[in-house]
Amino acid sequence: MGVIGHEPTAGSGRSRIGSHELPTETVERSATESRRRDALNTRSMNIPHVRTDRSEGEGLPIGLTLLSGAIAASMLVPISWLLFEVLTVNPEQVWSDFTRPLTAEVLTNSILLTIGVTTLSILLGVPLAWLTVQTDLPFRRFWTVVVALPLVIPSYIGAFSFVSAFGPRGEFQSILAPLGVERIPEIYGLPGSIVVITLYTYPYVYLTTRAGLLSFDRTLLDAARTLDHGRWEAFRRVTFPQIRPAIAAGALLAALYAVSDFGTPAIMRLRVFTRQIYVEFQSYQSEYAAVLSLQLLAIVLVVLALEYRVRSGGRTGGDGAGRGDAADPAVSLGTWRWPATLLPAAVSATALLVPLWILGLWVVNADPNASDALALQGFHVINSVKVAAAAAIVAVLAALPVAYFAARHDSRLSDLFDRATYVGFAVPGIVLALALVSAATAYDGALGTRFDLVPTIYKTIPLLVFAYVVRFMPQAVGTIRTNTLQVDPKLTEAAQTLGSSPLAAFRRITLPLVRPGIVAGAALVFLTAMKELPVTLLLQPLGFENLVTLIWEAQEQAFYQYAVIPSIILLIVSGLSMVVLLSQGGREGL
Incomplete structure (x- = not known):
């Protein structure tokens, strides 16, 4: 048997293997048959192809x-x-920039913003994922989609919508004025920035946690029930350790978004690295902007390192053999079934309806002149x-x-x-x-x-x-x-x-x-x-x-x-x- 080689035959559309000529279609047919055989083999072993x-x-x-x-x-x-x-840059100049009072303020605000957004995103995203995956929450399919929709709104659009709604002389203030309310809590600054960014980043935690829960082995919950564990005890001791890597992945995305967001802090008048870098650049202070950028990169590296440590310490949910049907809830909320809908309703309404309300008002109240x-x-x-x-x-x-x-x-x-x-x-x-x-x-x-x-x-x-x-x-x-x-x-x-x-x-x-x-x-x-x-x-x-x-x-x-x-x-x-x-x-x- 000779050595296998390929030689195209001019004008014939055929290929030569050894001493035999094959049509070019044979190449495609051979590849197709190979793919079919492998697909059949993988299906017979009940594993993904x-x-x-x-x-x-x-x-x-x-x-x-x-x-x-x-x-x-x-x-x-x-x-x-x-x-x-x-x-x-001159080392003395770098040190002088590092020790500025403004640098300390920017660093503190950036760290607090990142911690606040990440924490609130976890506190919102994890319960919402748990409710829409493992419980008998009413209208679960509807809430599954709706609570993820804030992700489609750029945070800077959400930010100026909230400022227009809840800022001084905003729409909400105008509604409350006839009731004798002359001033509402200040939305500018750190608290407002944390709230607004969280409303548009918690879906990162929600989606990754939901994915982890969908691959969760429900036989573990069944075992917890046999040991008379309540809902909270079962979540704390069984579910949470399994989905911790998924939560960490979503928290990383939320933290990176918070530390790198420019539009929301600028609109909310909060001095963080992103806003101050832009201000210094516009003021032709490129050296100070570069120093601030280096500090911001250091925060990003710390966030990545923390996420890796948390994720590596978690356990995976196994191979999903006991995953069960997503349409079959594992936890019954009992008398809390309908009150539990208040959480997804309140969160999604705040994140979605406020921008839509404000955009609608701007259209209606537009000055034609x-x-x-x-x-x-x-x-x-x-x-x-x-x-x-x-x-x-x-x-x-x-x-x-x-x-x-x-x-x-x-x-x-x-x-x-x-x-x-x-x-x-x-x-x-x-x-x-x-x-x-x-x-x-x-x-x-x-x-x-x-x-x-x-x-x-x-x-x-x-x-x-x-x-x-x-x-x-x-x-x-x-x-x-x-x-x-x-x-x-x-x-x-x-x-x-x-x-x-x-x-x-x-x-x-x-x-x-x-x-x-x-x-x-x-x-x-x-x-x-x-x-x-x-x-x-x-x-x-x-x-x-x-x-x-x-x-x-x-x-x-x-x-x-x-x-x-x-x-x-x-x-x-x-x-x-x-x-x-x-x-x-x-x-x-x-």
Whole structure:
């Protein structure tokens, strides 16, 4: 038997294996039959058809390795440059900036804000997840969806809605004035910021905890009942240790959002790192802004370390063998069944109805004679779509090789490249934007203004798109990597055995199968880039305006009626991102 080789026959559309000619369709038929056999085998073993075995780093493809490494390195450029900038500052100046009273105030407020938001998000998200998964709460399917909806509202839209409703001379004050109430509690500052950000971040804890509860082994609760444990005792001793990693994952997202949020603290007049960095940048105090950015990064690292410690100390819920049906509640609330609906009703009503109420009032009370300088124009929408679409395309193209390399080659190098792409997502947007401003101005000063053939990059569309890519590419990497892991490597191996090159096998076999992940990743990048605030404000080109800049300018000038339509458009966009999220997660447990 001779050596197997591949030789295309000119003009025949056939492939040669050894001394035999096979039609090109044989390649596809062989791959299809292999996939069917593997699916049947996995179903017969009652396990999911997800192929996760990967090569142990042997024989890494040079081209793919270099390409993935270059992409990963480019994702680290902004933060690396920021660290370089801080190191070049006079140490005495750095110490002086660290010891400023303003720095201490900003640090204290940022820490208290992060702790407050994280704690309240857990106190809201965990009970809501427990009620909608493990109890006989009335209308569970309805509350399951409704309590997650605040996630679609950008926090800065929620913030100026709450200020308009509950601020001095706000709508709520006007309602209470005839009753003799002349002053209501102050919404500005730390308490108001904690409340508003919590209302739009608790769904992170709710969703991750709900996922943990859906995979929870209910036979453990049955065992607790046989030992005469009550509802609270069973939750504390049985359920909580099992879902602690899921709670920690959601708490991490809430904490990172709180520490990196710019819009809400700025609207609430709270001095935190993100707001003060923006103020110093606008005042041309770039060195102090860089020092503040370094401190903010330190807080992010502490949050990540704490989350890892909490998550690593938890236990998983097993393999789900005793999970049970989500439609069959494990806990009966008894006489508390209907009163328990007050929690999801109060939380969702506060988070959803206040912004909708305020937006409706702005439409009704709009002044028809007001200047239309801030009115929504077609170019605002076009600019938002243009830069977000460009970011989505570039992010997917950059994510493909990194995700494929991480999924198919299990090595320290592939893991390093994969994790490097997540740095931009963990870094607050204001810090990322400041780093790119510093890097771009240094580049323009060194090359762009000295050579006519070298274009400047500061305040340009390409720089803004690159910032979006660095910030949101992990969304594309994650979805593409997950879909690639579900593709059986035997399919591409069969194609290569029949003579296809690795690139051709990827194009004909893997790419069509991971297309859902590509589409989902592109959609998530597009939708999140559409509503990104701090990066857009710092890097927008001169004369460039989009939906986000229009909303922010209208808010700063208190012309709220001009923020209504752009806000509604962003709410619709955010709602579409929730649809993409749910379509990836499936309908299980609804």
